[in-house]
Amino acid sequence: MVLALLFFVLLFSVLYPERFLTPLNFSTILRQFITLTLFALGPSFVVVMGSLDLSYVGIWMLGGILTWLLIPAVGQWAILVFPLLGLVTGFVVGVTQVRARIPSFILTLSLLIVYWGLTATLSGGYPRPVKGYEWINRPLIPYIPTPVLWSLPLMAVAVFLIKYTKIGVHLYAIGSNEEGAKLAGINVHRHKVLTFTLSGLFTGIGSVILFQHLGGATPVELNLNNVVWPLVAIVLGGTPLVGGSGGPQRTILGALTFSVVYRGLYLSLLHPEVIQLLVGLMLIVAIVIGSRGLREVVVT
Amino acid sequence: MAPSEPNVPLLEARGISKTFNGVVRALDRVTILVRRGEIVGVVGENGAGKSTLMKILVGVYAPDEGELFYQERKIPFPRNPREAAKRGLSIVYQEKGSIPHLQVYQFLFLGHEDKYEKFMRLQTRQMKKQAEEVLREFHIDCDVEALMGDLPLSLQKMVEIARAILTVRLEAGSNHLMPIIILDEPTAPLTIEERERLFQDLLPMKSNASFIFVSHIIPEVMKFADRIYVLREGRLVGHYDLSAERITEEDLFRAIVGRGSSEYLGKPVVTEQVGGEAILSAVRLTRNGCYYEVSLDLHRGECIGLFGPAGSGKSEIIRTLGGLLSFEEGSLAIKGQLVRPEESPPDRLRRGIGYFSGETGKELFLNWPIAKNISIVNIEKVLRKVLPIIDFGAEKRLAERVVRMLRIRTPGVYVDCYSLSGGNKQKVSVGRWLERSPEILLLEDPTVGIDVGAREDIYDALLEMKRQGLAMILVSDDPKEYSILCDRVLFIRAGKIWESMSIEEFRKTMVM
Numbered sequence: 011m012v013l014a015l016l017f018f019v020l021l022f023s024v025l026y027p028e029r030f031l032t033p034l035n036f037s038t039i040l041r042q043f044i045t046l047t048l049f050a051l052g053p054s055f056v057v058v059m060g061s062l063d064l065s066y067v068g069i070w071m072l073g074g075i076l077t078w079l080l081i082p083a084v085g086q087w088a089i090l091v092f093p094l095l096g097l098v099t100g101f102v103v104g105v106t107q108v109r110a111r112i113p114s115f116i117l118t119l120s121l122l123i124v125y126w127g128l129t130a131t132l133s134g135g136y137p138r139p140v141k142g143y144e145w146i147n148r149p150l151i152p153y154i155p156t157p158v159l160w161s162l163p164l165m166a167v168a169v170f171l172i173k174y175t176k177i178g179v180h181l182y183a184i185g186s187n188e189e190g191a192k193l194a195g196i197n198v199h200r201h202k203v204l205t206f207t208l209s210g211l212f213t214g215i216g217s218v219i220l221f222q223h224l225g226g227a228t229p230v231e232l233n234l235n236n237v238v239w240p241l242v243a244i245v246l247g248g249t250p251l252v253g254g255s256g257g258p259q260r261t262i263l264g265a266l267t268f269s270v271v272y273r274g275l276y277l278s279l280l281h282p283e284v285i286q287l288l289v290g291l292m293l294i295v296a297i298v299i300g301s302r303g304l305r306e307v308v309v310t
Numbered sequence: 311m312a313p314s315e316p317n318v319p320l321l322e323a324r325g326i327s328k329t330f331n332g333v334v335r336a337l338d339r340v341t342i343l344v345r346r347g348e349i350v351g352v353v354g355e356n357g358a359g360k361s362t363l364m365k366i367l368v369g370v371y372a373p374d375e376g377e378l379f380y381q382e383r384k385i386p387f388p389r390n391p392r393e394a395a396k397r398g399l400s401i402v403y404q405e406k407g408s409i410p411h412l413q414v415y416q417f418l419f420l421g422h423e424d425k426y427e428k429f430m431r432l433q434t435r436q437m438k439k440q441a442e443e444v445l446r447e448f449h450i451d452c453d454v455e456a457l458m459g460d461l462p463l464s465l466q467k468m469v470e471i472a473r474a475i476l477t478v479r480l481e482a483g484s485n486h487l488m489p490i491i492i493l494d495e496p497t498a499p500l501t502i503e504e505r506e507r508l509f510q511d512l513l514p515m516k517s518n519a520s521f522i523f524v525s526h527i528i529p530e531v532m533k534f535a536d537r538i539y540v541l542r543e544g545r546l547v548g549h550y551d552l553s554a555e556r557i558t559e560e561d562l563f564r565a566i567v568g569r570g571s572s573e574y575l576g577k578p579v580v581t582e583q584v585g586g587e588a589i590l591s592a593v594r595l596t597r598n599g600c601y602y603e604v605s606l607d608l609h610r611g612e613c614i615g616l617f618g619p620a621g622s623g624k625s626e627i628i629r630t631l632g633g634l635l636s637f638e639e640g641s642l643a644i645k646g647q648l649v650r651p652e653e654s655p656p657d658r659l660r661r662g663i664g665y666f667s668g669e670t671g672k673e674l675f676l677n678w679p680i681a682k683n684i685s686i687v688n689i690e691k692v693l694r695k696v697l698p699i700i701d702f703g704a705e706k707r708l709a710e711r712v713v714r715m716l717r718i719r720t721p722g723v724y725v726d727c728y729s730l731s732g733g734n735k736q737k738v739s740v741g742r743w744l745e746r747s748p749e750i751l752l753l754e755d756p757t758v759g760i761d762v763g764a765r766e767d768i769y770d771a772l773l774e775m776k777r778q779g780l781a782m783i784l785v786s787d788d789p790k791e792y793s794i795l796c797d798r799v800l801f802i803r804a805g806k807i808w809e810s811m812s813i814e815e816f817r818k819t820m821v822m
Contacts, residue, residue: 174431176423179416186411186459193407194473195392195421254411 011248011260015267022274029277037153039269041223044158046265048220050240051168052096052212054261055205057244058172060185060253061114063209065103067236068125069096070217074228075129077221078138086142089218096214097207104206108199114206126232139227146222157223164215168258171208178257181205185253242289243268245296268292318381319343320520321398321490326376328362336362337373338544342522344490349512349521351535353528353566355787358541360524364492367522368401369394395481400474401492408466410459415441417458418473422480448472449514464504467496468511475519489519496523497530503599509534526566526787527621528559529804540565559803563619588643589781590631590663590750595640600626601805603640608750613782615792617816618802625754627802628785632665632752633658644750664748666740668758674739676728680720681709683727684742691745712741715774717767733764740768750781757791769794793817 022030029035049066056063073092080088103121107114147156172178180201183191192198247264249256271292275285322343328336337359344350354360365371369388378385380397388394391401409417415438419426426433441454450468458466471491478489497505512521512534525531531538532552540548540562548565550557588607595604601623608614616624629635631642633655642649644661655665674683685692685705692705709723716737720730727735740756751772757765772795776782784795792799792813799816801809811819 170431174434176427176432179412179420179423179432182411182416183409183420187406187409189406190409191420193403194409 011263011267015263015270018267018270018274022270022277025274026277030274033153035273035277037155039266039273040158041155042272043266043269044155044161045220045223046240046243046268047165047262048157048161048216048223049213049236050243050261050265051164051216051258052100052209053240054168054244054247054249054256054258055172055181055212056114056209057249057251058181058185058253058255058257059202059205060188061107061202061206062118062251063100063103063114063206064118064237064241065099065121065125065210066213066240067232068122069099069210069213070220070236071129071229071232072125072132073214073217074140074221075132075138075230078140078228079132081140081142089143089221092217092221093211093214096210096212096217098210100207100210100213101203103210104203107206108202122232122237129228130230133228133230135230137227137230140221141226143222143226146219155223157219160219161216164212165258165262168212169262172257173259177201177204181257182254185255187254238293239268239289240265242293242296245293251297318345319379320346320381320488322379322382323363323367324377324379326363326366326373328359328366328371328373336544337366339375340541340544340546342539342546344520344522346488347516347520348536349516349523349534351531351538352522352524352541353526353531353538353562354541355526355566358566359544360541361494362544363541364401364494364522364524367394367492368399392481395477398478398482398487398489399492400477400489401494402467402470402474402496404495407470408458410457412458413455414445414452414458414461414469415454417469418444418454418476420473422477425480444472444476445469448475448518449511462504462507463500464507464511467500467508471496471512471515490522491519492522492524494524495526497525497527505530526619528562528566528619529621532557532559532562538562542566559619566619587646589645591643592631593641593643595627595630595637595642597626597630597635597637600635601630601802604805604807605640606800606807608781608783610749610779610781611776612798613776613784613796615784615786615796615799615816616802617789617792617799620787622802623805624785624802626805628752628754628783629665631783632663634665659746659748662749663752664743664746664750665752665754666743666756667754668736668756668760669754674727674735676735677726679724679726680713680718680730680738681705681723683738684709684712684723684745687742688745708745712738712745715744716741716771731764733760736760737764737768740771744771744775748780750783751775752783753795754785755787756784758787 049070053063053066069092073095076091076095077088080091099121103114103118106112107117146160150156150159172181180191180196183194183196184198184201188198243265244256244261245251245264246268247256247260247262249260272285272289275288322341324341326337326340330336340359340363342350342352342363352360352363362371366373366387369390372389373387376387378387385397388397388399394400409420412420418441419437423432426437438454445452445454448468450465450472452461452465452469458469461469471493474491475489478487479485497508500508509530523531523535536552538548538550538552539546540550542565548562550562587609589610590608591606593605596602604627606614616627618624626635630637633653636652638651642651644663647661649661658665675686682705685700685708688708691708692701693699694701706723712718713720713723718730718734718737718741720734727738730738736757743751757768772782782795784792786792793816796813796816799811799813800807801811
């Protein structure tokens, strides 16, 4: 994966050095990278476990409008509504999924649409600018978007959780063979609730940064790219949608690769529509490769 | 705990009884004991009560009656697997135990990581070191960082067994407690070579643990167990000490399937032969590792039974005839036409051969009505002639015919299948294949797990079809089933046909 990333960087550098190898371009790549990472970090935990969480864009949208609504009442603290909303959403999704045994894909997709509808209703259909959080993306280091710096601790925590704690091992176990994990004495239901909650919390905290990063106004239009691209980043990074391997550390890599490739294509003379097409194809290829790796593993 | 004399029973379960739903007596005063460093075989047919007994020992079920003794001291029954592990009992399940994406050391400590946590961070180096020691102790040769899914299946099983022993040690907090590991049909997913490997690896582990080895594969149990308990219909019907007495596979087989009562004896069995020419003819079929030089001729209106213990190759033979497995040598002719070894089940269907297994045949669309479940596999019968649209009248008539033929108890053919009882579901799945009017029907355990009444209805429907010329081959665990359906029975052992008997001889042999 690292090799693929280097390959693309080299490829585009050779193809059009004067456009690709500029500080401005790199900071654009980083900006896109951080958007994807913040959206995809939490759901990566869920995907490792073999489920899917699509509610991230919903949390970001609804959280934005709630912040706007709350600012007159509580002032700057209003931004804390993001992590809170994420936490609650994740917990509710987790409990519902475990109790009602609905596929998490459908559940979170429905929730995304509900949140979108709520956002549109609460905002009256207009984007609402929110002032007062400009410090989040005030430049600190030249060419490095400040949101990247804010996100570093978040990424570190995510990678720590999956790689170095027993929660990580248990999530891999559940994603790999849920029945086996149960037989090994792991409380699968409790882990599912925990993981969805964790996913929501990560998205919530990430959305604080994203909110300012993506314009500081509350979005009212559901942008499909915001839903699909983080998924591409997760799968491209090497977390198969059926779970069992990968994780946030791979998602970070996937988001970086995706951003480089996307930027490289963008700088070429291709039509934007063609680029969309290629992104779609990339998702399919990534899924096929991801599932091939798993098919060789025999579950007994 | 002080080490005990080798002959003092380590664990004794006395007079265990268990009844489900107040009616089905799954276990009736069963007593077994396990000594230090022993492999104890527990054999019996499906439904003999083996699993129930094991589940009681590991705390999944509570017994209705019975007592448990550990080194001759009475102890309470465990209430859950964790309590069982504290008392030294742990189980390795037939399937689903391994977790392919975990590394070996992660799998060994799965669910017991707490000891290795420091500020939430797992001390992986320590875990790996500990895991290496464990593997060395049990003579398991693999890398602790390897993925479980990359190991051969027999090695995965060994790691699972090591994990079970480790679980006992961790839960009991002691290395001196002698674990008793229950192996629940551990070899079912393995090939013959892998089974051999597993047992060769298992024997040295007798110094670390005692084993209860649950199986219905006779040769295996005979080879590796020190003593064997035989269960039949919830009762202990045999106990053999292999070090003291010589018994043959036949003895054990007879003990497992039993002799005596048959409520079907009064029923006439149709034996009239219709055509003379074989509709299916196999000559010296061989699939290495499964069966060798199998030759048989099947005629119209005839039913042949392949009879033998599980693991004898009978399943592989019938699956080969059904196109689910390929053969390596020999030839197979159906209605005079030679078929390729690798032909698939749909090709066989086109030739008029149907394969039905009671295990897989339960795959009905449960949220669909009976009529749809029947028409989905007989779609050409319910399509209109001119335009390929479903003729609902024809669909209903078809379903009603099946319901009548098999006496399916239902208020109507548009009732969803999930509301039917197990036996009636089975009838729907048999019936829909009968409606395809195959010329040859291959049956594998066609009535497994259903009640007597439903069985009789299925037998009646099959016998009626047979009278009309249907040829059948049967593989089953139930000798009675052969005596009802078959005209001839071929005895299969170690992948070969040893004897061919008429049904009368068969009944005499089985003392029915």
